[in-house]
Amino acid sequence: MEFDDQMRRFFGTDDLANVSAEGMASGIERMQVEFGLETDKGRRFAMWSLLYMLGSAPDLDVAFKDPLDRDAARTFMDLLDQANSAEDSRL
Structure with a gap:
């Protein structure tokens, strides 16, 4: 799942400023629900990553059962x- 695809799917745009x-x-909320239902590891990781960047990701031990995924x-x-x-540091 591409980052831009996630943005359009869940937020209707690829620019969060809008x-x-x-x-x-x-x-x-939609992303969290879909994350809970998703079984594909790659898609789950992509959704978790975006949720993390938005400050809304579940804790690692809840999100990932596999220790390698948590790592x-x-x-x-x-x-x-x-x-x-x-x-x-550049600012």
Whole structure:
């Protein structure tokens, strides 16, 4: 699942700046429901990643039963934190 596809599917746009607060809340809720029903590991990880970036992801132990998936999610979190730190230091 492509990032832009997720944005359009859940928020109706690929630019979150154009999403109202109500639209954001509704999109996140739909994504959380679909995440809970999704069985494909790749799609689950993609949805969790976007939910994480939006501050609405479930805890790792709830989201991923497989320890390798939890490790991959931790790596994603670390990489995102590093990217954000590097961006903040340039400002």
